[in-house]
Amino acid sequence: MYMENLSKPRRRPTQGDVARLAGVSQTAVSHVLNNNSALVIPAETRQRILAAMQTLGYVPDRTARNLRMRKTLTIASIIPDIENPFYPAFQRGIQDMADAHGYDLIIYNTDGVAAKEEKCLQSILQGGVDGLIAVLFHQGARALLPLLERNIAIVRLESQYKQPGNQPLDNIYIDNVAAAQAAVTYLIGRGYRRIGMLARHEGPGNVRLLGYQQALAAHNIPLEENLIQRTDFTEEGGFVGMGRLLALPVRPNAVFAANDMMAMGAMLAVQEAGLQVPTNVAIVGFDDIPAARLVNPPLTTVAQFQVELGRRAAALLFERLAGNMLTQGRSVEMPYRLVIRKSA
Numbered sequence: 001m002y003m004e005n006l007s008k009p010r011r012r013p014t015q016g017d018v019a020r021l022a023g024v025s026q027t028a029v030s031h032v033l034n035n036n037s038a039l040v041i042p043a044e045t046r047q048r049i050l051a052a053m054q055t056l057g058y059v060p061d062r063t064a065r066n067l068r069m070r071k072t073l074t075i076a077s078i079i080p081d082i083e084n085p086f087y088p089a090f091q092r093g094i095q096d097m098a099d100a101h102g103y104d105l106i107i108y109n110t111d112g113v114a115a116k117e118e119k120c121l122q123s124i125l126q127g128g129v130d131g132l133i134a135v136l137f138h139q140g141a142r143a144l145l146p147l148l149e150r151n152i153a154i155v156r157l158e159s160q161y162k163q164p165g166n167q168p169l170d171n172i173y174i175d176n177v178a179a180a181q182a183a184v185t186y187l188i189g190r191g192y193r194r195i196g197m198l199a200r201h202e203g204p205g206n207v208r209l210l211g212y213q214q215a216l217a218a219h220n221i222p223l224e225e226n227l228i229q230r231t232d233f234t235e236e237g238g239f240v241g242m243g244r245l246l247a248l249p250v251r252p253n254a255v256f257a258a259n260d261m262m263a264m265g266a267m268l269a270v271q272e273a274g275l276q277v278p279t280n281v282a283i284v285g286f287d288d289i290p291a292a293r294l295v296n297p298p299l300t301t302v303a304q305f306q307v308e309l310g311r312r313a314a315a316l317l318f319e320r321l322a323g324n325m326l327t328q329g330r331s332v333e334m335p336y337r338l339v340i341r342k343s344a
Helices: 015-022 024-031 043-056 060-069 086-100 112-128 141-149 176-189 204-218 235-246 260-272 306-321
Strands: 074-079 105-109 129-134 153-158 169-173 196-199 228-231 256-257 283-285 301-302 331-333 337-339
Touching: 015 024, 015 043, 015 112, 015 337, 024 043, 074 086, 074 112, 086 105, 086 196, 086 306, 105 112, 105 228, 112 141, 129 306, 141 153, 141 306, 176 196, 176 204, 176 235, 176 256, 176 283, 196 204, 204 260, 228 260, 235 256, 235 260, 256 337, 260 283
Parallel strands: 074 105, 074 129, 129 153, 153 169, 169 331, 196 228, 196 256, 256 283
Antiparallel strands: 301 337
16 A cells, blocks of 8 residues: 655754854854844855855744844835836836845735725735835825824825825825826927827826816817817727727827827727828827837837836835934925827
8 A cells, every 4th residue: 555655844944053053153143144244254154154054954034033123124016007017117116126125025906996905005004014105096195194103114106296294105206297298299399289188087197188288278279078088098998099089070180198008009099990100190108118119100108217216216115214214205206208209
């Protein structure tokens, strides 16, 4: 009869085991593990300790270390759409800074749904992280107060300037209104007068809608509500919204889309209608995601420098975690740039 041979589980190596094998004190092992610069460990001794760790298969008990430090060495990030290429690039910048500070990063995706945003905030409150970088379409500063009361540092990516308050809540943003206005003003400067817009139902797309409206007003172009299509912040949303614009009795000769995904959906709708971009309809997007320069024709768009946005947001967060910041909040404006390509 077959008998399974189950070996007895090995005892997990400890710092004491490493110290005995390396012939050093446990204090020396602890200083090496924690990269403590207060005590100079000779290079040869450090190498013996590292070799002993490798021989024993020693893995530091991070939970115990975190309890001693009263830190989790983990930060969280909340984003509304992990499939939108803007956000992985934003996360790339956050991850770079987290790695540099020895922190782990947990990512939550909300699909831009209010209930999911609330659920994520509750999970973070219960799960224990040191800091949070969030893109929230529905939850305001009041919803973040329970986290701030737990000394969780918070940075928000916002769509416009927010007045810093007395709470240690930081905001980072680009001037979406000015950026959208610059994009539409460029179209006007190219001679386009009947300009449509693909706007989001809610969220940042509405702020960019304001920039669109201001550009038209500044050039005495009447605002026509039927030229504004409110739709999903996705390629499918752009495709559907552009279809509605093309079905108008007098279609627009240019369209500003509130993000690049919508703009690419719009380009597909134009092509499927037997028309050409920009010959029949010029299109401008927003975000400058990597695919923007690869589509045919390459997309004129507004660059937000997503990786740098992520790095700056994380830098603000780690300044808070270092405990050397003032108690009041900060609001930091980041740059944007209109990138001219062949779609307009």
